Amino acid sequence: MCGLCGTFGSADHWTDGVGEAGTSFPAAERRRRAGVANEVLGLYGLKLMEWSNRFTLTGRTGKSAVVDQFGAIWAEAEKLTGRVCDPLDPAVIEAMEARRGTGSPV
Amino acid sequence: MNPETSLPPVTVNILTGFLGSGKTSLLKRLLALPALKDAAVLINEFGEVGIDHFLVEEVDDDVVLLKSGCICCTIRGDLKGSLLDLHERRAAGRVPPFSRLILETTGLADPGPIVATLVADPVLRHQFRMGNIVTVVDAVNGAENLDRFPESSRQAAVADRLVMSKTDLADEETINALRHRLAGLNPAADILPLDDVRIPDAALFVSDIHDPTARAREVARWLAAEAHHHDHHSHDLNRHGDIRAFVLTSDAPLDWARFGLWLSMLLNRHGTEVLRLKGLLSIQGVDTPVVIQGVQHLIHKPVHLDDWPDGIVGTRIVVIAKGLDPEIVRRSFAAFVDQTN
Incomplete structure (x- = not known):
């Protein structure tokens, strides 16, 4: 179940998309999105993979969970790792700046 | 359209405001507006609103029909239960069809959990959609309430429309100071004055992001x-x-x-x-x-x-x-x- 909006299943979650061009191949788009997510999830030792219209989220120990859409990733990530996934954690921000080369002197 | 009942989703407006801000008084005046004839109103107590002179028919213990065509209901038990009950009655034709639900909160309520209730339930979330949150702030005591009570600040911060009530009882300097403060607290909300004479505009509820125009x-x-x-x-x-x-x-x-x-x-x-x-x-x-x-x-x-x-x-x-x-x-x-x- 999505922690954000309480939806069961993957239908009509706000993260699904807004009609972007090039998203007419859902599996390919989900694979691309998984790649985007893995830039962040890698910080927590997690990996997201496209699987049968959904995603699987797997930890270093092999423990995994099925997630229906992007909105459901973070609650599962915290369950799998037992860690808080906070985008406002300065260490996480610094790691993302280093990965994407967007850091600016603070 | 909702596949289960073929009825379009009902737009839910939350009407909130701190204790004594005048939200019930605003609601009473709104109930008479023809533009809200297809609305249902969910309140805590019939007695608080004083609907006797609007009353046309008592549908049952907790639902009455008003002269304007508006349905007025009291919250029975919890909010989720009341909403599901109202949805079932609407789908079964046991209450007149309505396209809008105005939900009046208590004076100390945080609208956030109410929104969460609406969207967390797998049935409710397909039958209802969120419309404007309207927060009433009293021009006389509003500044003090914002200072003293975090509930009052939260109610103002989440609003789509801020109604400054009792503007006929406050001086211009006080009104301007409150307006400035509210604009800072919630810069994205429209701020509208209301006094005893002015007829409230149904657009407070009706005109929102769901309306393409x-x-x-x-x-x-x-x-x-x-x-x-x-x-x-x-x-x-x-x-x-x-x-x-x-x-x-x-x-x-x-x-x-x-x-x-x-x-x-x-x-x-x-x-x-x-x-x-x-x-x-x-x-x-x-x-x-x-x-x-x-x-x-x-x-x-x-x-x-x-x-x-x-x-x-x-x-x-x-x-x-x-x-x-x-x-x-x-x-x-x-x-x-x-x-x-």
């Missing part, structure tokens, strides 16, 4: 806050105690997946602190501007505008948050989402 005007109001931010060369639109309004901007189109990942991560951890979020997004692969808005953990399904307001292309998101450092949020947004660099 009102959508561009609504978004323009949000973005006026962003223009104010540029004029004052300040990152913080305002600081009101630990509630702050600030703007996230990006000139380059965003990747929707990156944005969704970041925002869902932020709300998973800080949803209760993000009181409101409203903005216009430039998304890669999408020609038209995308409108996004949310209340705490809830993000509404994004909608599109036909054109960029004022021809200015770019992402601008107004955030009203409690206890979050705008600089940290801005830096996180840039690190996770921004494609400018």
Whole structure:
């Protein structure tokens, strides 16, 4: 179940998309999105993979969970790792700046 | 359309305001407006509103029909149960069909959990959709309530429309000071004065982001806050105690997946602190501007505008948050989402 909006299943979650061009191949788009997510999830030792219209989220120990859409990733990530996934954690921000080369002197 | 009942979803308006702010008085006057004849009103007690002179028919113990055509219901048990019950009665034709539900909160209520109730239930979320949150602030005691009671600040911070009541009882200086303060606390909301003489406008509820004819005007109001931010060369639109309004901007189109990942991560951890979020997004692969808005953990399904307001292309998101450092949020947004660099 999505922690954000309480939806069961993957239908009509706000993260699904807004009609972007090039998203007419859902599996390919989900694979691309998984790649985007893995830039962040890698910080927590997690990996997201496209699987049968959904995603699987797997930890270093092999423990995994099925997630229906992007909105459901973070609650599962915290369950799998037992860690808080906070985008406002300065260490996480610094790691993302280093990965994407967007850091600016603070 | 809802596949289960073929009925379109009901727009829910939350009417809130601190104790004694005058929300019940506003509601009483609204109940008589023909523009709200297809509305149902959910209140705590019939006695509080004093509907006797509007009454046409008592449908049963907790539902009455008013002269205007409006249905008035009391909350029986919990809110979720009352909403499900009302939905079932509507679907079964046991109450007149209605397209809008005005939900009056208690004076100490935080509208956030009410929104969460609406969207967390797998049945309710398909039958109801969120419309404007209208918050009544008393021109005489409003400033003191904002100072003393965090509930009052939260109610004002989440509003789409702020109604300043009792303006006939306050002097101009007090009214202007309160207006200035409310505009700082919630720069994206429209502030409307109300006195004993003025007839309240049904547009308070009816005109919202779901209305295609009102959508561009609504978004323009949000973005006026962003223009104010540029004029004052300040990152913080305002600081009101630990509630702050600030703007996230990006000139380059965003990747929707990156944005969704970041925002869902932020709300998973800080949803209760993000009181409101409203903005216009430039998304890669999408020609038209995308409108996004949310209340705490809830993000509404994004909608599109036909054109960029004022021809200015770019992402601008107004955030009203409690206890979050705008600089940290801005830096996180840039690190996770921004494609400018």
